[in-house]
Amino acid sequence: AIVLPPLAYCYAPENKHFPGTISISAETLLRLIEEICSEVSRNGFKKLIILNGHGGNRRILRLLMRDVLDKGLNIALYSVTEPWSPIRDEIEKVRETDPIEHACEIETSFMLFLNPEGVRLSYLEGRARTGISLENEGIETNVDWISYALEGYIGDPRKASEWKGKLLIEKWIEKIARIYKIVKEDRIVLEFLAQYRKASQAP
Template sequence: MLLEEMSWDEVEERLKTTKTIIVPYGSCEAHGFHAPLFTDTKIAFEIALKVAEELDIFVAPAMPYGVCRTTRNFSGTLSLSFDSLKSLTFDLLQELAETGFEQIILFSGHCGKSQLIALREAGFLYTKNSDKSKVFLVSAADLVDERIKKLTESPLYHADELETSLMLFLTPSLVKMDKAIKEVPKIPKYLIKTTGRPWMKSSVLGDAAKATYEKGEKIFNILVKNFIEIVKTF
């Protein structure tokens, strides 16, 4: 039920059986020396795909860019502005609703504050102007529960034990564990800044070295299960 792989008439036909779609959002963003820039996109996409398979619902093409603030100026981090993400998402919501989707789930693998507020604002604007479709916002962080916290040994922030474990499970050839490090940078909390780079060496916030494939597999299955439970309540 991957929208981009279907023909228009297949979409029209399948819309008779479900009107729910997940729209995965990621980022093109530094994830340490060890993990690829599309880490958030890959994680969001694979979770969305598995949930959609289980529930027989649609998945929209994954959005490869997001609003990245802390990792700006690390080469390869390509951040959208808040307004761009908001207006792009608003356009998408209108188009998806017009296509016939009545439940639109925005699912973000990138959990930066600005990213989530931009998506929420787009959903708010849409909902204020139309009652045709319901819009939901779920982030990967919403799916993390006590079981996952028990499975991991370090606090979870970014390019950390959790994300690195997931990437080891989802795409092991792109993770260089010999370059995975622990870093807990002291980024000034109250200072308004355009990047966190001066306070960071690797762009890791957490302990990527503790990641394993086995943890990744278990974490992935829990995240999928938790997402399914959330979608069932919609």
């Protein structure tokens, strides 16, 4: 197994109105990951695990899973699309605030552990002001995040701590190691991929 370096840029048009945001297009991100998948397959690997770290990539990754299938790439893809899903239970045990999402108590705790010099707690002014989102009504719009995260962050990062970050990151590593073991032992995806490729070929 090999670990590829992370992609430094992602799809984040919803944050372009905040200075410093660098977002790449959905088409660019999709094409980039597809080409990585193609190259991984060309080098003889049969499986690839994608670990997502940005909520805005979720829809693109779900499209990618089908698009790679449709384009006939001979590789089994496994995606941890929801960044926090492996440690959701652990987060619930330690969090003191709600909601948790973007530069919140939990994400700030991650950074206090991983890169404390990059966190300036003195700049915090309190709990984030939030606006209106129709997602709770089952309706999506093209300004969901913009109209909700008025200041670019969510929740109350003042409750963040290094020990929470350390605990959760260590738990996340454990869970990712378990996911790797599950993927390594899995045979079902490759079997169904082979069946699909054979059955979907033009007569």
